[in-house]
Amino acid sequence: MSEHDLELIGLRKVYPGGTVAVEGFDLKVDRGEFISFVGPSGCGKTTTLRMIAGLEDITAGELLIRGRNMTRTPTEKRPTATIFQNYAIFPHMNVRKNIEFGLVVRNTPPAEVKRRVDAIIDKLQIGDVADAREASLSGGQKQRLALARGLVTEPDILLLDEPLGALDANLRKSIQEELRILQRDLNITFIFVTHAQSEALSMGDRVVVMNAGQVEQISPPFELYTRPASPFVARFIGRNKIIAGELAETDAQRATVSTRFGRLSGVPRFDQTSAPANAPALVVVPSEYVDIRATGSTRRQAETDLVSGTVEVLDTVGHVAYLTVALDEKQSVRLETHVERVSGRGIEPGATVDLTWAADRATILLDPANAGT
Numbered sequence: 001m002s003e004h005d006l007e008l009i010g011l012r013k014v015y016p017g018g019t020v021a022v023e024g025f026d027l028k029v030d031r032g033e034f035i036s037f038v039g040p041s042g043c044g045k046t047t048t049l050r051m052i053a054g055l056e057d058i059t060a061g062e063l064l065i066r067g068r069n070m071t072r073t074p075t076e077k078r079p080t081a082t083i084f085q086n087y088a089i090f091p092h093m094n095v096r097k098n099i100e101f102g103l104v105v106r107n108t109p110p111a112e113v114k115r116r117v118d119a120i121i122d123k124l125q126i127g128d129v130a131d132a133r134e135a136s137l138s139g140g141q142k143q144r145l146a147l148a149r150g151l152v153t154e155p156d157i158l159l160l161d162e163p164l165g166a167l168d169a170n171l172r173k174s175i176q177e178e179l180r181i182l183q184r185d186l187n188i189t190f191i192f193v194t195h196a197q198s199e200a201l202s203m204g205d206r207v208v209v210m211n212a213g214q215v216e217q218i219s220p221p222f223e224l225y226t227r228p229a230s231p232f233v234a235r236f237i238g239r240n241k242i243i244a245g246e247l248a249e250t251d252a253q254r255a256t257v258s259t260r261f262g263r264l265s266g267v268p269r270f271d272q273t274s275a276p277a278n279a280p281a282l283v284v285v286p287s288e289y290v291d292i293r294a295t296g297s298t299r300r301q302a303e304t305d306l307v308s309g310t311v312e313v314l315d316t317v318g319h320v321a322y323l324t325v326a327l328d329e330k331q332s333v334r335l336e337t338h339v340e341r342v343s344g345r346g347i348e349p350g351a352t353v354d355l356t357w358a359a360d361r362a363t364i365l366l367d368p369a370n371a372g373t
């Protein structure tokens with residue numbers, strides 16, 4: 001018996017027109033995990049979710065839910081519930097009727113319907129709008145109604161397709177927190193789709209980064225942020241500083257890249273055996289690890305890398321200083337730091353500065369897309 005709530009094995013989807021929407025998707029989800037799918041529009045997030053829900057045929061590969069092969073199981077026989085971006089609330093029914101609907105169509109006995117609907121209305125605190133219709137609900141109330149409709153069927157897996165897309169930034173933040181608390185409380189597996197990397201990083205136990213139908217990386221948020229596995233992920237997630245060059249040396253623990261700004265090292269994340277000499281490579285450093293000082297005040301330390309530049313822009317907003325530092329005429333780097341690390345320290349527009357970081361914070365990636373340029 002599988003301990004996994006969900007297993008995707010080589011999942012593939014080709015639409016009738018020939019579009020390969022998803023390819024080679026492998027994923028194992030533990031019971032009660034919160035998984036986020038993130039990637040740019042058109043990368044295959046919705047298609048994958050719809051295949052899990054049984055709303056879209058699977059072209060090839062297998063799908064298991066709690067160890068049972070459900071690749072060809074019709075949607076109504078799967079223990080999943082889906083919440084769509086537009087919520088798909090029935091406008092002519094009140095809140096209570098909307099929630100009941102999924103149970104009534106399953107021929108659930110009336111007493112059981114009432115018990116479950118009362119419980120979920122209570123849990124999601126929408127009792128005061130139980131008789132209201134969609135038109136008179138706020139954004140947050142519609143969101144809760146959509147959740148109640150999904151959860152009332154007591155699914156093993158709740159699928160959420162960009163459910164917060166329609167909400168403004170403040171409401172989004174508070175509903176993100178509510179969702180997280182609710183998910184822990186219910187201990188149901190959530191698969192949460194978003195195109196916003198910040199949302200994926202704040203919501204998931206693990207994040208699946210997708211690009212053009214393929215999985216680029218599956219990692220907990222912190223690892224995704226600090227150890228991207230591909231150039232796509234390094235660029236898509238966060239505010240990494242990325243310097244291109246050519247691979248000079250590598251072993252299992254450390255790789256060194258020749259760049260226009262000198263030799264820089266880091267932890268390699270690529271297949272050592274297939275790394276040709278002088279392969280195009282990237283040095284990736286998360287912004288948080290970059291220190292800035294006026295040139296001359298830096299004492300170069302072992303295992304620390306350094307590039308120099310000129311401050312082009314310095315803006316302060318409250319206690320945060322935003323800097324743009326030109327490394328040369330082609331590349332500049334944007335940084336955020338506390339004003340106290342800048343003011344009275346010779347860091348001002350036109351000043352020469354050193355950017356330093358511990359080499360083991362950097363990740364070295366191969367960049368095949370730039371081969372031959």
Ligand SMILES: Nc1ncnc2c1ncn2[C@@H]1O[C@H](COP(=O)(O)OP(=O)(O)O)[C@@H](O)[C@H]1O
Pocket residue numbers: 015016017019020021039040041042043044045046047048
């Ligand atoms: N019903 C469909 N028929 C044909 N192509 C589709 C259909 N739905 C989506 N696609 C295509 O499949 C790819 C993935 O789409 P989708 O899964 O909606 O991506 P996402 O949700 O990440 O934005 C896109 O190229 C899209 O145009």
Ligand SMILES: [Mg+2]
Pocket residue numbers: 045046047
């Ligand atoms: Mg989509």
